[in-house]
Amino acid sequence: MADTANTPAYESDALIAQDIDAYLEAHQHKTMLRFITCGSVDDGKSTLIGRLLYDSKMIFEDQLAALESDSRRIGTQGQEIDFALLVDGLAAEREQGITIDVAYRFFSTEKRKFIVADCPGHEQYTRNMVTGASTADLAVILVDARKGVLVQTRRHSFLCHQLGIRSVVLAVNKMDLVGYDRAVFERIVADYRDFAATIGIENFTAIPISGFKGDNITAAPSANTPWYDGPSLIDHLESVEVLSAADAGKPFRMPVQWVNRPDLDFRGFSGLIASGTIASGDAVRVLPSGRTSSVASVVTFDGDLDRAIAGQSVTLTLADEIDCSRGNVIAAADDPPQVADQFEATVVWLADEDLHVGRGYWLKLATQTVSATVQEPKYRIDVNTMERLAAKTLSLNDIGVAEVFADKPLVFEPYATNRTLGGFILIDKATNATVAAGMLHFSLRRSQNVHWQATDITREHHAALKNQTPRVLWFTGLSGSGKSTIANEVEKQLALMNRHTFLLDGDNVRHGLNKDLGFTEADRIENIRRIGEVAKLMADAGLIVLTAFISPFRAERQMVRDMLAENEFIEIFVDTPLEVAEARDVKGLYRKAREGKLKNFTGIDSPYEPPENPDIVVNTVDMTPEEAAQYIIRRILPLK
């Protein structure tokens, strides 16, 4: 503990005691820096953070007392204080002696408040590091002086760079254990420089430290490293430019979060300014519509502002009554961001369940939420070797590059230009879990060159000519449950009622439109997507479409529901139990599946996810096909 005495970086007790008003005045002008610390299990990361908290007096007496007793009981530093114990959190990990999730720590110096994302260096590293790095201005990469640049060092540096961190500190730790040897430090710096250049890190700041002993943490050079002529870690952290300051110099963008409408006289658009500055009178463009107006006022609780900058939450009123709602982006009129629906992106997979290529996920980017699919990855990256590997899908902690197709245009910028308009998450539609994070690279040219052709005869015209309301009656259920039989019966009865219909049947479609598809999960998803698109065209043409497909996955049925107009999709669950369907075995498929001659057979070795809220449920145990059909028709009438 010898060298933890007050240094100029920290709160001066004397000023606090003598003139608290002067102290408060000074501290109101502090800025904030967020950084991430990365290191593998034994690099001394927790010790370094514990030290930063300790030195900035973020540890109170009672916590210190607990720390001292814990240090003796479960610590790894003998009788000395084990700073690492300060920064562990949940009970489970205290027992295992590892950190299992991102934890956020806080400390401040005279000049800045710091938020540290403390990320573990082991198994869940990618997921946790990506989370911690997403909000960081700077990364501290820890290297054990005894071990040098390791595979983990490369992995951490690569991930930080992918997430757009441009300020990197290489902290060569445990210098006390190598006798503060300058040659060791310089060799590690040279190794790292060679590696950094290969992944695009142009510059970094290297500092020789000892988190345990305190060298070059708050003051440099420490007496043990007279040969070092750079800044201390704290000096460096206090002087680096923060991201929001850099963002302020870019063109204006504000994603609209909420329309503020207290009464008929006020209509404001609330949001956090992602980049640039805004003042009343500035010309703006609302995207994706492209309509222009000018800012009438920048409204806040504290009064209207002359100007607001990136990082501030404000409410803008516009001079003209133009359409603008949540998900729109208000931008500089002469320099707006792009709008597109197909992109290339880096995708980081965060969930236990693999990516389903072609399945619809919710994609949230700034305040926009759309349905999107990820195509087969172009490659995935081995984060240890930076090699590009072929991949059919992405699994937990994989990072890959793939095309992403959205069902509606998105206002975006490349992630490298703007984190807010380039970073997105993917959400599983069935479980609502956040399954991936992504960074947009650029839009695909075809999305810029393919436009919707407006036609004069609309879907409403088509439907009116047929004197009916288009519907898609989507029959789902196990093989042999009676979908085709019932659908056929429904179509017969509708025909007697002079309704214009078309029945799409699973087996029939696979003879033509989908004969190139097999029965893997990816192919089954694509099968349903194509059928959904065909059903949509037919519904646009005014028809009542009946489809009979097993369609085992909720997500794909939801995908089709989302493609269609509201209330057009009617999910009909043919709820025949597996035993009954298997006993019938009309096509002999269950027998083949049981004998192992048929793979991926729904209900046997591939799951069936029954609907959670089907519009109609029928079965073929209590009802004849005719009764089931009559029941369905009663439920869907009137169709005009």
Add this chain to the structure above:
Amino acid sequence: MRPYVSAPMTELPTLTHLQRLEAEAIHVMREVVAEAERPVMLYSMGKDSAVMLHVARKAFYPSPPPFPLLHVDTTWKFKAMYELRDRAAAEAGMDLLVHRNLEAQERGINPFDHGPLHTDMWKTEGLKQALDQYGFDAAFGGARRDEEKSRAKERIFSFRTASHGWDPKNQRPELWNLYNARKRKGESIRVFPLSNWTELDIWQYIHLEGIEIVPLYFSAPRPTVEREGMLLMVDDDRFPLAPGEEPVMRSIRFRTLGCYPLTGAVESEAATLPEVIQEMLLTTTSERQGRAIDKDEGGAGMEVKKQQGYF
């Protein structure tokens, strides 16, 4: 916060840490209002609640915050807290809902006779009841990550099952400032807009913004008794005194406020906000130590409570 005043384009100021924390909290609140069906703000009359309410008024100005305040009452708060509660809600133009656990009331559960059961029934159960009764699907709370070890890993959007359970191993990753607020029917989210604030940030913000807080945070002569090393204030005649015991007038204040029989005071002369901040900066005892609750169930008190549904 003082509005930012125009400066030439060439020298844009960097936002201060308090401006950034405020902007982040506003962003979080607006996301919840845009995506949740029935949000509510938990309001406990403490200093963190005061800051949260103030930020909410800023977030939606000129509209009033589009959600009600909910106070889960235990009937054992300090009198001064009840007084501020009703006034603060009226000033913000918000509805105030007060919920008391009827079963706890009928059974006469109190902090003197029932120990941990008091917190469990009035607060933990009371909160669950209130959220279920009104069907709230998102509840703002004023918790901070710097308060306690298990909170350091809490997400800003924290998911609870339909039975209000918290699974620390199954939380959604939270990237950038993108929050996934989707949930199934019956599930709810606890949202902590002040996650990244420290105790000092809270005090500085109160100072800078002139936010009214309960006078108990400031030192004054108050009637006290000592119990198990804690200095307790005798706030009303429900406080059971030992035979011959007389409350002693001491100059005290509180660093944290809860049920008065469970909240320890500190002896202090700090009667103004700068003096309170001065004392806080020079002090060496952490904030929650004045509360008995963290010490239950060994070292992992708060974590266990959260798994059971405590806020």
